[in-house]
Amino acid sequence: MAMLLDGKATAAAWRLELKGRVERWRETTGQTPGLAVVLVGDDPASAVYVRNKAKAAAEAGIRSTVVELRPEAGRADLLGHLDRLAADPAVHGILVQLPLPPGYDPVEAQERVPPAKDVDGLHPLNQGLLALGRPRFIPATPLGILELLKRYAIPIAGARAVILGRSAIVGQPLATLLGGKGRDATVTLAHSRTRDLGSLARSADLLVAAIGRAQYVGRDLVRPGATVIDVGVNRIAGDPQSGNRGRLVGDVDFAAVEPIAGAISPVPGGVGPMTIAALVHNTVVAAEASEAAKSVAGTRGAGAGSWS
Numbered sequence: 001m002a003m004l005l006d007g008k009a010t011a012a013a014w015r016l017e018l019k020g021r022v023e024r025w026r027e028t029t030g031q032t033p034g035l036a037v038v039l040v041g042d043d044p045a046s047a048v049y050v051r052n053k054a055k056a057a058a059e060a061g062i063r064s065t066v067v068e069l070r071p072e073a074g075r076a077d078l079l080g081h082l083d084r085l086a087a088d089p090a091v092h093g094i095l096v097q098l099p100l101p102p103g104y105d106p107v108e109a110q111e112r113v114p115p116a117k118d119v120d121g122l123h124p125l126n127q128g129l130l131a132l133g134r135p136r137f138i139p140a141t142p143l144g145i146l147e148l149l150k151r152y153a154i155p156i157a158g159a160r161a162v163i164l165g166r167s168a169i170v171g172q173p174l175a176t177l178l179g180g181k182g183r184d185a186t187v188t189l190a191h192s193r194t195r196d197l198g199s200l201a202r203s204a205d206l207l208v209a210a211i212g213r214a215q216y217v218g219r220d221l222v223r224p225g226a227t228v229i230d231v232g233v234n235r236i237a238g239d240p241q242s243g244n245r246g247r248l249v250g251d252v253d254f255a256a257v258e259p260i261a262g263a264i265s266p267v268p269g270g271v272g273p274m275t276i277a278a279l280v281h282n283t284v285v286a287a288e289a290s291e292a293a294k295s296v297a298g299t300r301g302a303g304a305g306s307w308s
């Protein structure tokens, strides 16, 4: 039987620590960290994610606001809101909920968020810093996974890690982070064109599934004793006539894999809550950094004054 990597409990403990950090920051600066989440369109899943993020931030003592735009609001309206939030000193973190409806360019929106407020870590500059091994903000899902592994003392250095799925928000940054100096895993990033995925996955000490296919990873893809991280969130259809709304499952067939894995994260209650706690973490980091940047600017100002 595998050790359960309980993301729900771990995230709750992490958020409590962050709440303490927010209180200390408020005592020293007299300010409250601010997070703005921008939601465009009426995708019900996105609306739930945004609500959960805003609630978790508020519980940690962060002032959170949600900017909701109709799907037809248009590019200029979205960019206008982002510019307003960028200029607002009470907003320390800005997040554009993805996916955006058709007709919007997510990269353009991401670029409009100032890098210092980009708590999703998706601004090209922040992606570049991460690739250079000097991340400012680690995107929330990879950060949540790293924290989960750390808090359960799962060894990473020297491990063979296989990541299924190469998205810009999960697979790619996680591959960079796990394989970077200091974490030192040997990483293979697999995707839909990968040959012989089975033997590759079975070679992994650490297997991360982020492909968006319900219960795709069965026992045949897992080496006994491996750590399995399930990122996927998939709804299995229910039966509306009997009032059964279906249920959420991951990319891993939990019942089949759990008996042979060494450790496994469940869905729900695994990576999802850790992702939300990671966003809270990034917002606290953004607020703290904004104050540090102000005092550096102040010191420079004072120095310049004394020379004149």
Ligand code: NAP
Binding pocket: 141, 164, 165, 166, 167, 168, 169, 170, 171, 190, 191, 192, 193, 194, 197, 210, 211, 212, 213, 231, 232, 233, 234, 271, 272, 275
């Ligand atoms: P994505 O953009 O949906 O892309 C899926 C990736 O999986 C692609 O790289 C694709 O390969 C690869 N893939 C698809 N089928 C595959 C297969 N049979 N074998 C190997 N690779 C395959 O990825 P995402 O946005 O990272 O989302 C993945 C899942 O994670 C979704 O279920 C999403 O809802 C979930 N998610 C959860 C959280 C959370 O907080 N819990 C956060 C983010 C995402 P190609 O590149 O070749 O197309």
